[in-house]
Amino acid sequence: MPAYVAGVDSSTQATKVVVVDPADGSVVREARQAHPEGTEVDPRHWWTALSAALGEVGTDDVAAIAVAGQQHGMVLCDGRGEPIRDALLWNDTRSADAAHDLVSELGGADAWADAVGTVPVASITASKLRWTAREEPANAERARSVMLPHDWLTWRLRGGARAGVEAVTDRGDASGTGYWSPAQERYRPDLLELAFGRELDVPRVASPGEDVGRGHEHGPAKGLVVAPGTGDNMGAALAIGSAPGELIVSIGTSGTVFASADDPTADPSGLVAGFADARGRYLPLVCTLNAARVLGVGATLLGVDPDGFDDLALAAAPGAGGLVLVPYLEGERTPDRPDATGTIAGLTGANGTRENLARAAVEGMLCGLAAGVGALADVGVAGERILLIGGGSRSRAVAAIAPAVFGLDVEVLAPAEYVALGAARQAAWALHGEEPAWRVPRESVIEATAADREAARSLRAAYARVAG
Numbered sequence: 001m002p003a004y005v006a007g008v009d010s011s012t013q014a015t016k017v018v019v020v021d022p023a024d025g026s027v028v029r030e031a032r033q034a035h036p037e038g039t040e041v042d043p044r045h046w047w048t049a050l051s052a053a054l055g056e057v058g059t060d061d062v063a064a065i066a067v068a069g070q071q072h073g074m075v076l077c078d079g080r081g082e083p084i085r086d087a088l089l090w091n092d093t094r095s096a097d098a099a100h101d102l103v104s105e106l107g108g109a110d111a112w113a114d115a116v117g118t119v120p121v122a123s124i125t126a127s128k129l130r131w132t133a134r135e136e137p138a139n140a141e142r143a144r145s146v147m148l149p150h151d152w153l154t155w156r157l158r159g160g161a162r163a164g165v166e167a168v169t170d171r172g173d174a175s176g177t178g179y180w181s182p183a184q185e186r187y188r189p190d191l192l193e194l195a196f197g198r199e200l201d202v203p204r205v206a207s208p209g210e211d212v213g214r215g216h217e218h219g220p221a222k223g224l225v226v227a228p229g230t231g232d233n234m235g236a237a238l239a240i241g242s243a244p245g246e247l248i249v250s251i252g253t254s255g256t257v258f259a260s261a262d263d264p265t266a267d268p269s270g271l272v273a274g275f276a277d278a279r280g281r282y283l284p285l286v287c288t289l290n291a292a293r294v295l296g297v298g299a300t301l302l303g304v305d306p307d308g309f310d311d312l313a314l315a316a317a318p319g320a321g322g323l324v325l326v327p328y329l330e331g332e333r334t335p336d337r338p339d340a341t342g343t344i345a346g347l348t349g350a351n352g353t354r355e356n357l358a359r360a361a362v363e364g365m366l367c368g369l370a371a372g373v374g375a376l377a378d379v380g381v382a383g384e385r386i387l388l389i390g391g392g393s394r395s396r397a398v399a400a401i402a403p404a405v406f407g408l409d410v411e412v413l414a415p416a417e418y419v420a421l422g423a424a425r426q427a428a429w430a431l432h433g434e435e436p437a438w439r440v441p442r443e444s445v446i447e448a449t450a451a452d453r454e455a456a457r458s459l460r461a462a463y464a465r466v467a468g
C-alpha cells in the first residue's frame, strides 16, 4: 500500500527529489541529478534528470507527487507540446532590451505594477517572449503554447500529448510570467499578446492543493496523484511557513528575499516582484542574479575549497579592511543592471589580503540581499528576522557574517531541500484534501548585537557608494 509522497525541485543547477512520510513530514529517501550549465537549456534534460532521480528513489510506495521548479523559464512549444527551442532561463539577460520596451509600451513601470504586480526585467517570461518574437521569427511562428519549467514537467508526468491531458500551472508560478495578475487572480492575455504579438495557449491555473490527474502508466510517476506544483520560491515558502516579521533569504544560484503577505504588492520601482504564493496568499520577493556562485568564484580565485574559503573569510575583520566587492558577475537583476560586471574597490597595499578578499565577497553578496530587505520594507513588508536557506547557507562564513550585514537576527535553517519539501507538502495536500500540519525543525537564532547593527549600517553604506 503506497504510504509516502514525493516532492521535486527542478532548480537551475539540479533536480532534487525527496520522498516524505506524510505522517510527520520526515524525509525517507532523496536523490539529486545535475542539470547542464548555461542560461538556455533543452527542457528534455530536465525530464531526463527527473526520470533518473525518480528511478533512483523509487516510487512503488509513493502515492502522490508535485514538481516545484525554477521560475520564469520560457518553454515555448509546438502543437504537440514539444519544445521549439531551448528554454530561456530566468538568468538569461538577453531579453533586457525587450523588457525595457515592454515597460514603455504599456505606459511605464506604474502601469505594469498595477496590472500584474511586477515590472518586467529580463528574467520575466513576457520579456523572453518578446525577445523570441523579435530575434527568432521562425521559432515564434511555430509556437502554439508557452509553459514554465514546472508546468511542462508536470504535464509530461501525466503523459503529455500522447495522453492528451491539459497543461496546468499554479498561481505562484503563473505570477512570475508578466501575464497573470495576482490581484485579479487571472491571466492578462492582452499582455501576453503585447509581448508576443499574438495569442498563445497557456496552462490552466489549478487551485492550491488540487488533484490534477494521475502519473502516466508508462512514465516515471505511474499511477501517482499529481498536484499542480509551483515555482521554487513558492515551494520553499510552503515548506517553511514563515511567521509575520520573518523573511526567508535563499542563497542558491539566485539570491531571493521573500515573505508571505496577506495582500498583493505593486512596486513601481521594480525592486519587489509582487508574486502570488502556492496557498492563496502573496509572496513579495526580491531576486538577485549573484548568490552562491559568488562564493564559488571567490574560492576558485583564491585556490581553496568551500571550507578553506570560509576559513579565510572568517579570519578577516568586519568590513574587510575597507575592501568592497560588488558581485555583479552575471550582470544584475535587482537592481536592473543586466550589463553590469563585478567591481573590487578600495584596494590598498594594507588591505590586499586573501582573507579580506574572501570576506568582501561574502559581505558584497549579502549586501545585495540586504538591499532587498530594505526594498520589502518600503512596500510594507518589514522583517525582524532572517531565515537563511539554500546551498550558500551551508557556508559557515555566510552564517556567521549575515547578522552584521542584515543588522537583524538570523536563523540558519538545518540543511534541507526546502523547495522539494514544499512540493511534497503540496502532494500530500492533493492526496488527502487538506494541507498537512508538518513543521520544519527550527534552529537556534544568531542574535544581531548592537555592534552588528552598527556594522551593517556602515557596510551597506560603503557598498552602496561603490554599487551606485
Ligand SMILES: Nc1ncnc2c1ncn2[C@@H]1O[C@H](COP(=O)(O)OP(=O)(O)O)[C@@H](O)[C@H]1O
Residues within 6 Å of the ligand: 011, 012, 013, 014, 251, 252, 253, 254, 292, 293, 295, 296, 306, 389, 390, 391, 392, 394, 395, 396
Ligand atoms: N558549503 C557551501 N559553501 C558555499 N557554497 C555552497 C556550499 N554548499 C553548496 N553551495 C553552493 O550552493 C549552490 C547550490 O545551491 P541550491 O540552493 O541547491 O541552488 P539551486 O536551487 O539554484 O540549484 C551551488 O552553487 C553550490 O556551490
Ligand SMILES: O=C(CO)[C@@H](O)[C@H](O)COP(=O)(O)O
Residues within 6 Å of the ligand: 011, 012, 013, 069, 070, 071, 072, 090, 123, 176, 231, 232, 233, 252, 253, 254, 255, 256, 273, 285, 287
Ligand atoms: O527568478 C527567480 C525568482 O524570481 C529565481 O529564484 C529562480 O526561481 C531560480 O531559482 P534557483 O534555481 O536559484 O533556486
